[in-house]
Structures are given as structure tokens and as C-alpha cells.
Amino acid sequence: MANKVTLKQIAQEVGLSPSSVSLVLNNRPCRISEENRKLIKEVAARNHYVPNQIARSLVMRESRTLGLIVPNIESRFFASLAGSLEKRCREDGYALFITSSGGSADDDLELLRQLVTRGVDGVFLVVGDEFSDDRALREEVSHLPIPAVMVDRAIEGLECDKVMFDHEMGGYMATRYLIEQGHRRIACLVNARRSNTGRKRLAGYERALREVGLPIDARLEFESEYYIPSAYEASEAVLATDATAVFASSDNIALGLLKRLHEMGKSIPGDISVVSYDNSAADVLFEPALTAIEQDPGVLAEHAFGCMSKRLAGRGGRRAEEVVLEPALIVKDSVLELTKHN
Amino acid sequence: MANKVTLKQIAQEVGLSPSSVSLVLNNRPCRISEENRKLIKEVAARNHYVPNQIARSLVMRESRTLGLIVPNIESRFFASLAGSLEKRCREDGYALFITSSGGSADDDLELLRQLVTRGVDGVFLVVGDEFSDDRALREEVSHLPIPAVMVDRAIEGLECDKVMFDHEMGGYMATRYLIEQGHRRIACLVNARRSNTGRKRLAGYERALREVGLPIDARLEFESEYYIPSAYEASEAVLATDATAVFASSDNIALGLLKRLHEMGKSIPGDISVVSYDNSAADVLFEPALTAIEQDPGVLAEHAFGCMSKRLAGRGGRRAEEVVLEPALIVKDSVLELTKHN
DNA sequence: TCGTTGTCATCAATCGATTGCAATATACCC
């Protein structure tokens, strides 16, 4: 374990002042003899000198570092988002610090503070979906000294750049598609109690039904958290209905459902049709391949970075920007077309 | 977007010196009147004062922050490792900065520098598996001014704490199990060309065969990257052999294999048995459930943090510590027991 | 000899916090 080498030490060794060393190593326009330049660079290299960014950003007031807070890095969707975002940041010379909060507003707040006080130039926030008490978090975000972009989900009523897919539209598209395929009794399995996105997807589901005059039947609306076991538990009740199709509002929910279906010896789409959400596990073999509403994390990342970039360049407008992206329906093999004899 | 508030400003507002404010806000033992204490805290709160960690760690020379570099955060295994590690760090009051390199040694190096110069107190490295040119990286790691712990994989010949599962043992266990189930023609699909771990797993596979006197047949050893499409491509050749079982040296490889198997109408384990690796997608429905060698990322994280913790406390030995963990065989339904009539 | 120009390099302030030591004010004691 080597010691940290400082500018001053390098300066001492070459017999010049710290200023000169700094100037040379940063390739600033300055009048230092070619001879000394070489010497400085050589000594710096030999000593494995790396400038202390902490000291540097203290005076420069920028770190070319961005932060990201996701609720759970172990989720495929967020992992993918984080991956895309990091690549994008790096392209522009920013490092991205990815943090995972566990989903509670308190942890979110703590991480946000950590990032801010560590001098990131901006933060991407995937927070505020769960209905934990987020007043403190909201307060903090609204007083942030750096730009923030909310991604995928938002804290309600907060003036802040937002980039997200239209969850209501996604729910609508999924349901609409099932209707078009001749389904009339369509159940849904959503996380409406604890998630804004879940609520919106549910709203879309209901709008699609309403639009064609189908009844909104509370007995067909089921609740599940965004975790496989939760959906697995909830699925039994779903299967006890007379629904011919289910709209599962996330991949994990679909996976839980599938597991239960499989155990009960039901086949898809023979016994029941399924439309899933996210499509984030599309590369994994499913039997059958799941028809799903896709929201590409890469696209989300691209737009989020765009917003951030503008703000960082001071080109952001006074008002918050709101980017709403349209999800896509990816048709595969999990929906049966019913002959229409309703 | 609020302005950043500094100690000095708070001091000015309360009419005391910055030192006093610092002392009070950090709850240092000092003799400041109760009255002023209250005043300071109130003003600080009202102004949303958050200490600038950058300035602070400059003088304190510690940031209570750790860094992690993984090759690809989108991989389930690394995502899970990152998640576990972050939780563990937080328990001890450390924030973890997760970065994802993309797998090239150059990017690893760049990220490592970023982390170090940003003042993390230590780094966890999941690097050095791919055979890119890692001389510079190795050089850098060996001159690091902070503790480093290599996790899951290591740069060969580098004196540095290491925590990893015994990959050779994993390959051995998988193959041994297949042999015990009566298989004699056992193929393997590994990433031996570009991965140390792959090489070791292959070595384990060969040891198991050798141990029972089975021939090591190069025609049964196939190469695949750790990505689904790569395995998918390679799988056709595997299926053209007379193997009754395949050892797939990662979950992704197994998934690619399964996809191809499925397309060819082959059933598992009826037509061919499969043992996979990682078991990181265990919660996902596979048909059938995959028998696999499991290496729990949580365990890896726990030990890695343990090493780091020791180093940070100065309790680390002079020599590097090396923790080798034994993987576990998780038996499920993808292996057929053959009646022994070899 | 003085002034001018040009070249090479350094000074010193600054970023925002921490902290050992010094300083001031008040109280207390004989």
C-alpha cells in the first residue's frame, strides 16, 4: 500500500513550485520551459501521482460526477437502467455513482445527502413510488443545490425534471390488446396500494375496459407487490375467477403468476392468456414467450441524461421539463385469440 | 435549486465563529453555552445546512465511503453482489459507490482512479478475469494508497486480499454429480478462452473425469462467452455430440443452451441432462428447475466486507488474506439418473 | 545607464471544513 503523493511533493522533488507542477500537469497554457515540463511529467509518472479530486473539486466546484439512486439494484429493470445510464455518462466524461436504497424514503434521503455532500454535479432519482413518508425527501429535493432528474417514477407535486414512460398508457395498451384478441373477462394483478406506477397501470387497464363498455369488476382486480413471491401468493385467487386473461403489471408479477399457473397444471395461453410488463427478462427462455409492454431502460437513460446535460450546461429552462415516453407492445405467444362470440 | 450553504454563512448569521458552529454541529465536547448551541442548530436547520463532505474529508482524510467495480451491473450475479455489499456497508455506516466498467481493463483502471481520487476509503474489485491487457491495472492496484479487496476473481500474481468461491471445486462438483448419476459422456460449455474462472471450472470438470478414469475428450469441450446469445450459438455443436449431459459453466450459458434445446424439441432431462452455475436466477421459473452449482453473492459480500473492515481498522496482516469459499450443489430437476450399464 | 520586452516561474488567496491553542470575559476566593 503506497502513500498518497501530493502536488507539493512532486514540486519539491523537481525543485519547482506547486503552481508550476499543477500548470504543467493540467496542460494549461503557461510558460514553463520544455525541459522542466518533461521533468515534471516524468517525476509525476514515476511517483504514480494522481491528483486528489477532492481537493480539486473543492476549488473547481465541479466533479464531473453524477449520482443515481435506485430502489433496488437487484431488479433487472433498474440494473439495466443503471448500466445504460453509466455508459451514457461515461461517454460525456462523467462518472456515475450508483447507489441502491432498499426503497425506503429514509434511505433515499440519506443516500441523496451522501451524494450531494460528496460533490456530485447532479443526481438521477428513481424514488418516490412507494407510499412511505416522503415529506422530508421531497423537502430535500426541492432545496437541492444541484440539478436532479426524476426517472421512471416521481414524487407527486414536486417541481423537478421528470423522464418516464407513460404507465397509464402501458396499462391501457395491454388491456386494449387483450380486448382486441376477443377477451372479455380480463383480470389484472397490480401493485396499486404501494406504487404510483401500479396505480397508473391500473387506471389504464380500467380506461381500456370502459372505452369498450366492459364492466369494471373489482373482483377481477388483484393486488401484488413487485416481487415474485408476492405475486405467487396472489395468483391463486386470480385463477379462481372466470377470467380468460390476466394483465400482470410487471415482469416479476408475471413470473410469480406463471409459477403458480405451472404448478396448477394450467397452460398459457391455452387456459389463460397473460400480458406482462417491462419485458426486461426478454432474453430468458420462457415457455411460452411473454407478450408484454416494453419500456426500454436504455431510452429512459438517454432522455434522462439529456435533461441532466441541459441543466448542467445551464441550458435548462426555468420550469421543470417533463418527458413522457410511450411504451411498446411486444407481441409474443402468451395471448390466445378468442373467436368472438361474446 | 437552492444555493449551497456553508459553515461560514451559518456562523455569520448566528454571530459566532465558524469553529464554534463546527464544534456544535458535530457534537464535539466543547464549552459552548446551551443558548448558543440551540441557536446554531436552529439556524443550521432553517437554512438546510449540510456539511460539505468534500471539504470535510479533505481535512479528516477519510470519507466513510467505499467503492465497488464490477464488470457488468446488468448481470444478475453482480447486481446481487452489489446489492448485498451495499447493504452490508451501510450497516457499518459506509456508503458504497457502485460502478460498472464494461469489462475492459482500461475502463477498470479509469474507474479505479476515479474512485481513489474521489477519496473512497477502500475498493472492492471484481476485475481481471478477461484476458485484456491488465498490466497498467495491476500496476495501479499494487500502488494503491487505500485497501483493496478482490472479489470473485483476481488479477493473477497480485498481492492483494482476495475473496472468492472455488471455481475449480465448482466444476468438479458439478461433473462429479453427473458422474454419480451415471453419466459417462459429459460435455461442457465454458468460457475458458477469455476467463480465469471459466478456466478453473474447466479444470474442475477435467479433474472429476480423470478421477474416475473417464477420458478427457476435447470434442466434448465447448467454448462460450458468458452471454446468452454466445451460448445459444455454441449449443448446436454440443447437441451434435453423443453427450448425455452438459455442464454449463454459468447461468447465462445454461440459458442459451436451454433456448437452443427447446427450439430443437429436446427435453431436459429426458434427452439431455444439464448442470448450471450460479443459480442466480433461481427464483425465475424454469422448466425444469435447474440443478446448479450455487455461489451465494451475499456470502461473498459478507466476507469481502470482513476483509475490508479489518484493513480499514488497521488490523489487516502484513500479508494479503485469501478467502476461498466452497460453492454448493443445489439439486433440482435437470439431471436424469441413468441406470448404470456403462 | 535606463527602459523595454520577453521568458520562466512563483506568490498568495481560495474552496469549506476541522481543531489545537490562545484569548477574553466573568465569577470566585482570600
Add this chain to the structure above:
DNA sequence: GGGTATATTGCAATCGATTGATGACAACGA
């Protein structure tokens, strides 16, 4: 009232780098 304790608070250096302002010195012309 003189002197010591004690309670409060401030000074100034420090961490490691950046940068606008300045200085030193040589060569050259008049």
C-alpha cells in the same frame, strides 16, 4: 483589589489543489 479558576469563544494553520496577479532575470536598443 489582586490573583486564580472557569466558562466561552475565536484565531489561524491545515488538508491538496487551482489561478490571477506578480516578480526576477536576461537580452537588447537607444
